[in-house]
Amino acid sequence: MEFVVEMLNIRKEFPGVVANDDITLQLRKGEIHALLGENGAGKSTLMSILFGMYQPDRGTIKVRGEQVKIANPNVANKLGIGMVHQHFKLVSNFTVTENIILGNELKRGLALNIKGAARRIEELSKRYGLNVDPYAKIEDISVGMQQRVEILKMLYRDAEVLILDEPSAVLTPQEIDELIKIMKGLVAEGKSVIVITHKLKEIKAAADRCTVIRRGKTIGTVDVATTSELQMAEMMVGRSVTFKVEKKPSQPGDVILKLEGLTVNNNKNVPGLKDFNLEVRAGEIVGIAGVEGNGQSELVEAITGLRKSEAGRIILNGQEITSHSIRNRINNGVAHIPEDRQKRGLVLDYTLEENMILQVYKREPFSKRGILNKGAIRKYASGILESFDVRSGRGPVSVSRSLSGGNQQKAIIGREIELDPSLLIAVQPTRGLDVGSIEYIHKRLIGHRDRGKAVLLISLELDEVINVSDRIAVVNNGELIGIVNAAETNENEIGLMMAGVGKGGDQ
Numbered sequence: 001m002e003f004v005v006e007m008l009n010i011r012k013e014f015p016g017v018v019a020n021d022d023i024t025l026q027l028r029k030g031e032i033h034a035l036l037g038e039n040g041a042g043k044s045t046l047m048s049i050l051f052g053m054y055q056p057d058r059g060t061i062k063v064r065g066e067q068v069k070i071a072n073p074n075v076a077n078k079l080g081i082g083m084v085h086q087h088f089k090l091v092s093n094f095t096v097t098e099n100i101i102l103g104n105e106l107k108r109g110l111a112l113n114i115k116g117a118a119r120r121i122e123e124l125s126k127r128y129g130l131n132v133d134p135y136a137k138i139e140d141i142s143v144g145m146q147q148r149v150e151i152l153k154m155l156y157r158d159a160e161v162l163i164l165d166e167p168s169a170v171l172t173p174q175e176i177d178e179l180i181k182i183m184k185g186l187v188a189e190g191k192s193v194i195v196i197t198h199k200l201k202e203i204k205a206a207a208d209r210c211t212v213i214r215r216g217k218t219i220g221t222v223d224v225a226t227t228s229e230l231q232m233a234e235m236m237v238g239r240s241v242t243f244k245v246e247k248k249p250s251q252p253g254d255v256i257l258k259l260e261g262l263t264v265n266n267n268k269n270v271p272g273l274k275d276f277n278l279e280v281r282a283g284e285i286v287g288i289a290g291v292e293g294n295g296q297s298e299l300v301e302a303i304t305g306l307r308k309s310e311a312g313r314i315i316l317n318g319q320e321i322t323s324h325s326i327r328n329r330i331n332n333g334v335a336h337i338p339e340d341r342q343k344r345g346l347v348l349d350y351t352l353e354e355n356m357i358l359q360v361y362k363r364e365p366f367s368k369r370g371i372l373n374k375g376a377i378r379k380y381a382s383g384i385l386e387s388f389d390v391r392s393g394r395g396p397v398s399v400s401r402s403l404s405g406g407n408q409q410k411a412i413i414g415r416e417i418e419l420d421p422s423l424l425i426a427v428q429p430t431r432g433l434d435v436g437s438i439e440y441i442h443k444r445l446i447g448h449r450d451r452g453k454a455v456l457l458i459s460l461e462l463d464e465v466i467n468v469s470d471r472i473a474v475v476n477n478g479e480l481i482g483i484v485n486a487a488e489t490n491e492n493e494i495g496l497m498m499a500g501v502g503k504g505g506d507q
Ligand SMILES: Nc1ncnc2c1ncn2[C@@H]1O[C@H](COP(=O)(O)OP(=O)(O)OP(=O)(O)O)[C@@H](O)[C@H]1O
Pocket: 014, 015, 017, 018, 019, 037, 038, 039, 040, 041, 042, 043, 044, 045, 046, 391, 392, 393, 402, 403, 404, 405, 406, 407, 432
């Protein structure tokens, strides 16, 4: 039998949107199958159906040739289907083993045999090259390791089909290489993998076949080896796309942000950012390059006021703001596209239009003498949603939680750019976005620069930092290693600096 899973002519409708419209996906045993589609195309919905979280309105699912009804995730597990979600479901003060047996042994009322379970987890970890310590606490291990724990959880439950929903979105470039190896190891052992990803490079490196969907419809399934990245991108968005970022040389003006000897403690109360000096001028984009966890969060949180500084000064438009409140900084022209869109970006239970006016609702024309002007709010929000192509079932009145991840991200970016801030801090702005949206967001960041504003871009994507920034500041271990002009550098030079080697070879 060729296919281990077949999803045939699947339809799923939500209020105002047909998320899946006659979609067919057939998974061969032992393959890595990529699922590619624009933000909001319906990928997560389709996988949630396969994992029993939603029921399709129409269509058939077959597992190992037999028609099945996957009423809930327990049924999916019993059929050998497991899923790693974008947001992990782990208890942070429990160990790896406790997390893996939680909800399995516990739910089934089996006597707990932690040692036996840990032994089995260790064996699985070795067999699939996962390198996970069964006794480590979740809060002490990296996000990449936590993801492996989620993979182990599926293997522990004997999953044959593994669904990974945008697994690389939370990983560093090196962890992504390791994940690709892990996926290849899984299929070498006879498992089958479906992976949702927007990264065409990863599809090329890892997948055997790729199914492309657009606006809820199947466009086709291709063999990855014989299809180029550009061809897949064009199938996905339905038009030609360029991966190149067009921009004129910058025209830097006055200093907008100045950091002088800034030292900021991290969560462990030791300096995460040390004696840091940087200037960002009007009309330029300064990128921060560095391996995750080398002071970027401390830098951003200190500038936005989410974290206090231990020493040094933050100067915005010539005025010291080192100890100003968050609100005061916003009012003085700092906008922030945060890394964690669900925690800091959107109030998920508010509608989109409510989220679009979070910072400005007290201003005219949105309110007058404490009374909200609904018409003005609707007009403002609709304008943002339209220009940033935020797709949702019910437009401005959609509850933010119902949007696909990528569309939530676009809404946040739109809201922050619309404030027309003198300093825009963009942290991982294109994480989770499709290539068409990335192209658009890059244009808007450059457009913001060209209107004489300052942009500070923090990204783990080296391509993005090099292509979008004018100058690049490289950080390592909380220190500034050096600043280079983006037009005069390359990935190698930046990579060395990221490893702590200063320009010219000095440590
Ligand atoms: N629970 C829900 N209620 C209402 N609408 C929903 C719900 N879940 C998804 N949708 C809508 O269905 C469509 C498809 O969303 P889905 O999350 O499947 O997209 P996606 O392809 O995974 O996108 P992304 O790449 O941005 O994660 C979107 O328009 C979304 O707003």
